[in-house]
Amino acid sequence: MNSILAHPWFLHFAVPLLTVVLGIYIKFVTRNDIHTPFVKEDMAFGLNVAITSMILFITGSVNIAHTATTTVDAVIRLKLEEKLMAVPWLLLGLVLGIWGVSTLVRKIGWKDESELNLFWGIVVPDIFGVVVLVLVVNWIG
Numbered sequence: 001m002n003s004i005l006a007h008p009w010f011l012h013f014a015v016p017l018l019t020v021v022l023g024i025y026i027k028f029v030t031r032n033d034i035h036t037p038f039v040k041e042d043m044a045f046g047l048n049v050a051i052t053s054m055i056l057f058i059t060g061s062v063n064i065a066h067t068a069t070t071t072v073d074a075v076i077r078l079k080l081e082e083k084l085m086a087v088p089w090l091l092l093g094l095v096l097g098i099w100g101v102s103t104l105v106r107k108i109g110w111k112d113e114s115e116l117n118l119f120w121g122i123v124v125p126d127i128f129g130v131v132v133l134v135l136v137v138n139w140i141g
Contacts, residue, residue, distance in 0.1 A: 011137055011138070011141055012134065012137075012138075015133070015137055016130050016133050016134055016137075019049055019052070019133060020045055020049065020126075020130065023045035023048055023049060024042055024043060024045055027041075027042045027045070028042050040115075040116065040118065040122065041115070041116050041122070043122050043126065044116055044121060044122045044125060044126065045126060045129060046101070046122075046124075046125030046126035046127065046128050046129030046130070047098065047101060047102055047105070047125050047128075047129060048129070049126075049129030049130065049132070049133050050094070050097070050098050050101070050125075050128060050129040050132045050133070051098060052133075053094070053129070053132045053133045053135075053136040053137075054091070054094045054095070054098065054132075054136075056133075056136050056137070056140065057090065057091065057094060057136045057139065057140065058091070060136070060139070060140030061084065061087045061091075061140070063140075064080055064083060064084060064140070065080075065084055067080055068080035068081050068084060090139070094132065094136075097128065097132065101124070101125050101128045102125075104120060104124065104125075105120065105121050105124075105125055108120045109121030109122075109124075109125070
């Protein structure tokens with residue numbers, strides 16, 4: 001089991017795939033049974049994944065900061081402190097990215113009052129969410 005979890009393909013492929021599948025599944029199973037069982041809006045998981053990635057980034061950064069303050073090895077501490085210098089800028093980038101994509105969805109992502117536009121409302125935010133998730137998982141890993 002450890003060899004599967006430690007393999008780079010698990011981090012780069014399985015984690016994003018499982019996250020996406022679980023997000024779609026949760027949207028599907030929490031819908032009221034009297035409504036349509038599956039709609040294309042269930043595929044709109046991107047912003048949720050991006051927000052989860054931001055929380056993961058913050059948690060990972062706190063863990064890195066804790067390790068940097070408790071490690072005895074000066075070389076490792078220096079590398080971790082250098083990595084921590086980028087945290088405020090990366091966090092700002094995440095916030096601005098999520099804000100920008102959510103504004104994009106609000107302005108041009110809706111076909112009508114209750115239906116998302118396939119490209120601007122679903123595909124673009126989903127690609128953004130998966131890219132952010134992969135980058136964050138790689139950064140904290």
